[in-house]
Structures are given as structure tokens and as C-alpha cells.
Amino acid sequence: MRFAILGGLLVALVAPWFITSDSVLAIAIYGFMSAALAVSFNLIFGFTGQLSMFHAASFGVSAYVVTILVTSYGWNFWLAIPCALLLVVVLALFVGTICFRFKLKEFYFAVVTMAFSEVLRLITLNWNSVTNGSLGITVVDKPSLWTPWGSLTFSSGISWYYVTLVLLVVVYIVCQRVLASWIGQCLAAIRLNDLLGETLGIDVFKYKLISFAIGSALAGLVGAFYGFYAGFVEPHYLSIPLGLDIVAMVLLGGVNSLIGPVIGALMLTALPHVIELSAEFRIALYGAILIFVILVMPKGIMGLITSRKNAA
């Protein structure tokens, strides 16, 4: 498994030399960012068992904060990121504290986080003086990175390819380290049976909050870059359908697996472009895949792979 992942990473590293079309490169870039979102969401959903509908909100809030700080206040991009992440973590701790303190059951948790995320979307939609309402904000600046050989501006597709690949690897490694640690053990216990976990002396409230905050912060990290690559931010970034896209990616790839969501996200991002489809049918395809995966292969693609290996 580990070799397969490293091999995949190697292929991803050399792939730009063979990709000539800009649109394929763009699909790969969006794929990496979606994959990073899906991996971070799976920390909360797959590994802690909490169906959070707040993920798109964390992503969107961070995208907005970074964009506004850079375009309206002239901040440096790299300075704006920590600020955005700080805000996302504060929001996640606020929402998480309310939900976990009152021990909301899975469905109520989903509804309350959905409610908070809708409130945030309404704020971005209606706070015209700052967010420019439903039109969103156009981002013309491109972030640049200081290197000993001069400053490097992320303007070309290739540079964004590597930036987003690094982003995905960072998110992946953070989640892997969290899960390999004592925290990961506690999260597994909470997912399987949180009452039992509590009697074993695990501070269920604290670890749920940690998982929610880390996952949301990682989503915020992706959001910070997303607006700058896409060239605009709009209230749709915080919408429920975006949150559901992330759920579909995770389910397709496989819950309870680190690499599964990456596969699911890459497939779902590429699929509509491989088979030429209009926007409506892309939405329908998402829905159909979601239904199919849940009813026919509830453990996703990774579930199929591992069960075949066990059978052999």
C-alpha cells in the first residue's frame, strides 16, 4: 500500500512534463485541492464519525478572509493565511463546543452544523460592503514566494500544479500523523462507541473538538489557495452542495481510509471532463454516484481493493 502511494506521488511529480494541455493541468489542480478537502473532511467524518456539514463553510470563510485581506487591505498572501486559519479555528471551536458539549447525536449534529454554515453563507451573501454580495470578489493578484534565486510568482499552470500537490501532501501528512498518534486511537474509540470511550477515561468532548478543529483548519488552508487559483471567491463556496460534493468524494473513495478520499476526489473531478456532460447532468451524476456507492459498495473503492486482497 505504502509503495503504491509513493509510486502515485512520483507519477504526480513527473506528470507535468508529459501533460501538454492546459485544461488537463487545470483538472489536476482542482483535483488536488478537492482531494485535500476530502482528506481533511474524512478526519472528521470517517475517523471520528461526525457528519459535519461545516466543512464548506470553513473552506469558504478562509477563502474570503485571505482574499479580502490581500485585495482590500494589501496584506501579504502568506501573512493572511495564518489569520484566516485562526478565524476558522475559532469558528470551529465555537460551533464544535456547542455541538459536542450538548452531545448532539449524528443527525442533529449534521443539522446544527448545516444551520451554522447557512448563517455564515447568508452573512457573506449580504455583507455587501465587505464581500460584494452575490457577485463575489475577483482576485487578480497571484501569490509569490521568496527564494534565494529571486521571487517566484505563482502564475503559470505548472507552478500551481506543484503548489497544490504540496498542499495535498501537507494535508495528507498532517492527517496521517494525527491518526498515528494517541489522538487517532481516541478518535477511533469515539467513532466505534463514544459511551464506552468515555468509561475508558477518554475525554470524548476534547478529542471530538480537536478532530473538528484540525479538519476545519485544513479545509481553511485549501480555501486560502483556492480563491487565488480560481481567480474569484463567491458565496457558493460556503454552500451545502459543495459540502455534499466532499461527502460524495469521501464515500466513493472509501471512508476509514486515508488515501481513499484522494482517489474519490480525483475521479469525481476528472469524470465530468472525461465524459462530456452539461452542467445539469454533472449534478445528476454526482447524485447517482452517491446513491450507487452507498447502496452497492458502502466501503468505496478502497473497500473493494482491500477486500479483494484479503480474499486472495
Add this chain to the structure above:
Amino acid sequence: MLQLILGQLLNGIIVGSLYGIIALGVTLTFGLTGIVNFALGAFMMLGAYGTWYLYDVAHLPYPLAVVGAVLGVSAVGYVSDMLLFRFTRGNLVNGLLVSIGLISVFEALVLSAFTTTPKDLTYVLPGAFQVAGMFLPKIKLVVCAVFLVIIFGTYLALTRTWLGRAAFAYAQNPEAATLMGIRTERLQTIVVVYSTALAGLGGGLYASMYSIEPTIGTAYILKAVEAAILAGVGSVIGALGGGIILGVSENIGSVFFPSAFRDAYGLVFLIGILLVRPSGLFGDRL
């Protein structure tokens, strides 16, 4: 000022009864199958489009168009239950996700068949009554009355008929109900289909008050779920109560606060209720 508040109060009750009729479907489905059917919003949208099609294209009289649409939606509901919902009984997360997937499918199909151009049926019953200086559109009063009759009818049917008592029994204790000779699978299917029919009716009557678009369902199912939770999932009359509380709080809220945030007032109210009284305002009774 008083007139404005009274007018908004009445508007809130009318919108609230629409939330209520969908919330009733949410509550019934949850009580008997343990899943929250988010696709009821999409069934409402199908009902609205079915009514529009039968009235505007097939030239049926409006009441007949609504009945036809409700029957059509129930048929779609039956097929969806047989093909999809049947396999998610008792599994809340799976049921939630399957129903959400179904929303995208229905919305996309309607979008490609009828485009995004809003359809308008609001001329079905023009005119308004004037009461104490306020204008009350006739159609809204009729729609509200129909919803109230249906909700109270459902309540009577649940408490007075054999099938209704079977549903109560099943919601209280599935095993015991099975032992008493209740055919539980059929009962569940009936309730799921009835819920979709209620949503279809909601949509058909909605079409006579507001213009319709393929995305109307999403907003209303969220409201209906809010109303159901607000009332306490499992309470029939509570679903109506929850819907009306929600409708009124939104309409009165937008008199005193910016109306752009009207959707948020209900949500804030809901979060508050959930935290103080997790079983909802009307408790755990069916």
C-alpha cells in the same frame, strides 16, 4: 405598525402551514423508517412542476391538475422507495445521503426538461379579501385551509383507524408490532409514499402562490426539517406547530431586523431550542 405586524403574522401562518405539511412527511417517515428524507423537498418540486404541466400545458382545471400531480408524485415516491429507500431503513446516515443524492438527480432532470426559467401559475385564483385594512389574497387562504384540513385529517386517521394505530404501535416498539401481526414492511412503504404525496400536494399548492424553479425544494426541505426538529420529531400536530412558529418568527423577524437574514432567524431559534430542549418543544410524543 400594528397592521404590518398582523399582516406578517398571517403571512407567517400561511407559509408556516406549508412548512408544516412537509414537516409532517419528515416526521412520519422518521418515526417509521428511522431516516430523514431530504428528498421530500425534491418531491415537492416535482409536485409543483407536475401541477404546472397539467394545468398550463395539458389544460386541466387547477384542482384536477393538483390531484394528478399528487398521484404522479406518489408513483415516483413508490418507485424510489422500492428501488432505494427500502435498503436504508434504520440507517440514518445512509438514508440521509441517498435522499440527498436523489435531490440532485431530480433537480437536474427537471432542469434539463423545463430549463431554469421560472414558471408562473399565480393567476389561478386572483382577487383578495379586505379585512380591517389588510389585503388577504384568496388563494393563500384557500391553500392554508387545505393544508390545515389535511394535517388534522392525518392526525385523525392516525389516531382513529387501524392503520394509524398500527403506525403508532410500530413507532413505539417495532418488534412487538410485528408480533401483533402488523405487516411492517408494507406499513413503512405506505408511510414513505404518503409522505411524498404530502410533499407533492405542498408543491402543487405552492405553485399557485409563488413562481416555481427547479431549486425551490432545497429551501423548503431545510425549513421543514427545522420545523420537525423544533416541534420534536414524532409529533404530528407539532409538525404544524413547528412550521407555524418558524414561519411567524421569520416574518416578524424581518419586520424588526434586516429581511436579507430572514432564513437565519429560524436557524438561530432552532439552535437555541435544540440546546435547551433537545427533544423539541412538543416532546417525544407521536
